Amino acid sequence: MALQGPIPVTFAQVFPHGCYVVGEVEAVKDFDASTNGRFVQSRDKTTGELVWQVAVMDADPTVKPGQKTVAVKILSPVQPVPPAPMPNLPFTPVEFDHVTATPYVNGAGRLAYSIKVREMRAPRTGPVAPASAKHTSTAGKDVA
Structure with a gap:
């Protein structure tokens, strides 16, 4: 099969209505290499x-x-910094570049996607770009 590994997608395909940062940027733990007391x-x-x-x-x-919050993984040599908060908004709008989706079967036996990106930035067109006429379903955006 020609499709193997991460599948390149656009930000608008994954988040057609936009998305907002609701947590801190954190390092992902390598559970195999980490030991008790050593991250x-x-x-x-x-x-x-x-x-x-x-x-x-x-x-x-x-x-x-229950599916509103999604963990997005960012590949970067240094800790990424979210965009500056916008006045009068409770959450910070964000967009991602160089997005990939990797399908997998989650613990409940359902198809889900791991979302990885290379860049995080402020939206180019204001707080949230309007949804495009063609809507791509984003159900099952669980992440690994």
């Missing part, structure tokens, strides 16, 4: 870059409340 940060298997993660809230009004 080892995870590295991407393909690129070797350090892996960070940030919780974001999907702004899609049709997403179920």
